[in-house]
Amino acid sequence: MIAIQDLNFSYNKGRPLFKQMDLQLEQGHIYGLLGKNGAGKSTLLKNIAGLVYPNKGSIAVLGHDPRKREPSLLKEITFIPEEFYLPAVLSDKFIRANAPFYPNFDIQYFKELLGEFEIPLNQRIADMSYGQKKKYLISFGLASNTKLMIMDEPTNGLDIPSKVQFRKIMASALTEERCILISTHQVRDLDNLIDSVIILDEHRVAVNASVATLTERLCFKKVKELPADVVYAEAALGGYNSIQVNTFAEDSKLDLELLFNAVSQKQGVITNLLTQPTYV
Template sequence: MINIQSLTFSYKPGRPLFENLNLQLQPGHIYGLLGKNGAGKSTLLKQITGLLFPDAGKVEVFGEVASERNPSFLQDIFLVPEELYLPKVKIKQYLATRACFYPNFDHKAFAAYLKEFDIPQHQYLPEMSYGQKKKFVISFALAANTRVLVMDEPTNGLDIPSKSIFRKLIAGTLTDDKCIIISTHQVRDLDNLIDSIVIIDNHRIIFREAVETVTDKLSFKVVPQLNPAETVLYADSNLRGHAIVTPNQHQEHSRIDMELLFNAVLSNRQSIQEIFN
């Protein structure tokens, strides 16, 4: 569905942000795009949605060149940006002028999403808090029912109950023909939601694995004390002891911890790569 080949891009001449980057994303999956500040996550999302153009290489979505931004491409892809810029209108006016651009827009679903997030349908957009605006845009994005949904830091501004609702709605909207990409720094918000992980660092894809593969090869657990005889790929001390990532040598079943995995990949990249390769 999304095919990125030999992508090279720079904001300044001679200082490439991406160089020969390759990535393929398939329908039927929720991808978590993780990375530090400045790693290039938002830039990559803009390449996928055709808001930035490659210097070299290609970015194709549904077989179409993203940078050409053909109507058939635009009506089937939606980006929820980190920064929101909404017009000075009421929700109904916004709906009347924008839903028409998405042939599969589901008005009943949109009303249901607003109700889930406790957003009145008659609300005037400028009077909303940042969190309410984020919930409104998420509701519109889900109701647009596009085959590709791209979300940049969607949980920023959401309170804890709203994050729970967000995860439920995202999980419920995925179908075999849809691809959802979520970029976030708040990696714990993606636990139990995504099924594939992409980590970008120093402007390169350094890790791309399915969650099932990760839990087959790695074990996540909390121990009261570190055992010198045990291979620990990453450890984080907390009030309960030590949260650790180890090779899953005994085929243990454990629940993935996105934050631990992210830190393990960044701090112990070679050992992680050897395990997965």
């Protein structure tokens, strides 16, 4: 689906965001893209969509070079940016102007999604709140039925009930032919939604692993006292939230926030645990 090799990128020859970055993404997955502020999450999404260009290296999306902005590729990409502009028109006019760019656009599905998000079908887009506009864009993107869906901070501006709806709708939207890439700093919003995690750190991809691999290799658990071989821990009420080597194949639930903090402070340790073939 997406193959990135030796990606180098900086704005106006300033501080480099990416150095020799490699990344492979496959169809049939929902990826959560995490990173500190300034790590380049939005920039990576823009590189994939062909909105900015690498200084060096290559990006292939569905076999195309996104820099060429070929219609045959663009019809298979929907990009929901963090900051956006929607015209002051009725929904019907917006659909007539934009849906034809997406051959697989499903108007009935779009109406169903608006109903799920409780957005009036004939409301002027300019009269919507920020959260309603965000949900409108998400609905349009899903109804476009593209093979690649890129979302940058999609839950910003959504209230708690809307976030619950978002997770429910996104979970049902994944197909074997579709790849969904979601960037966020609100890691709790991705709980029980994503099946793979990408973490950017130090100009490269520090982690690119499935949730299954993460919970197979690492055990996330709350303990009263820290064992000697703990990988990472944070103080919590009544003890510690910890990450340990999953020596005894215990079942545990991935704690995205804890994993992110662990990578930020102990990237080498986490990377080695995820890449080594066996444990000693």
